[in-house]
Amino acid sequence: MSEDQLRTNIDWEKKWQQGRSRWDYGQPSPALVTLLQTEEARVLIPASGLGLVPGCGHGYDVEFFASEKRHMRGLEISQTCVDLLNQKYPNAKEENFDFICADFFDFEVPEQKYNLVYDYTFLCAMEPYLRPQWAKRMNEIIAKDGVLITLMYPVNGQEEEGGPPPFPLSEEIYHDLLADNFELMYINDAIGHAERFGMEKIAIWKKK
Template structure:
C-alpha cells in the first residue's frame, strides 16, 4: 500500500539479498511450546508476514489449517520449495498477498502476529487492528508477540512497540485480554524485550 513505508529497497529486495535478520532459522520457541502443550485453538489459522514460514509449518496439523501470508514473491517461493514435501504439507499454504487488501473466503479462528505489528509506523497501526477484527471469527484468538518493547527505531522497521499501544487499538474493537506475560522462551537476543499477548475477539451478543 502506498501509505505504508517499506524499508529501504523494499521487502522483496531484502529477501532477494538475504537481509532478513529477523529470521531465526527455526520455529519461534514459544510457538513450539504452545503446539506441544496443545494450547492453541484449532480451525483456520493465519500468520501474516510469516517470513520463511517455520511457525506456519509447526502449527499446521489435521485439526488446524494454517495460511502464511507474505508480500515477497521470493519469500513465498522459497517457503513452498522448502516445505512442500513435509508430511503435514496439505495442512498449510503460503500466499503472496497484501494483508491490508486481501479478502479470504473464510475468516480465521487464530491469528499469530510476530515481527509484523512492529513493521508498521504508528500511524498505520489502526489499520492493522481493523484488519485483525475483520479477519478473526467471533470467539477467535489473536496472539501477539510484542517486540521490541525497548530498542527499535523511529526510522525503518522494527518500530518500537508497547503493551499500551496494543491495548489502545484492540480493546475498543471488542478484543479482551486473556493474558499478557513476559516471553520466557524469547531468543537470547530478545530477552526482556518481548511479551506474549493473547486476545479473544468477543462473540456477538
C-alpha cells in the first residue's frame, strides 16, 4: 500500500471547520467510566506513564484519564479541532494532559512509547481498508505490556442514519486485527450513551 493510500479520504479539517463533528455527548462515555470503576478491569490499566487518545474529538476522554502520575495526550488530524481544544482546556498542562495535531500513521512517538491507548470512535471513523494499518500502528506505538482499550462501536452490523462514518465493526474484526500482537484480557457488553445500547462492547488488550 502506498503512502498516499494510508491517508483517509474523509476531510476532517473541513468537518471541524463546519462544526460537523457529530459525536459530542459532552462527557466521556458512561461505558468508559464504568470500566474504570470495575475492579476486574481497573487492575489491568496502568495507573501511571504515558497515555494516548487518537481521534480525541472534544477531549473528554483525555481529561478523564489524566492524573498526577499519568500524562495523557489527545491526537487529532484537524488543526481547527486542536485549536478549539487548547482554548477549551487552558489549564491542560497543569492537569497533565495536552493535545497535538498530527497524522496517527506517522506522528512522532516518545522513546518509551505509550503504555495506555484508548480507541473510541476512531477505528470506526476510518475507511475499512485502513484497518490493517491501524493495527500495525497500534503495535508500533504501544510498549510491551502496555494496554489498548477498545470501546467497540458499532458492533451490531448497522450504519448510523446518514451513512458512514462510523463504519460497522464486530468483535471478530478486532480479534483478526489484534490477536497477533495483543492478548485479550477483558471484554464485556458496554452500557454507554442510551442511543447506542446494544451497539457497543468494551475490551482491554495487553501488548505481548
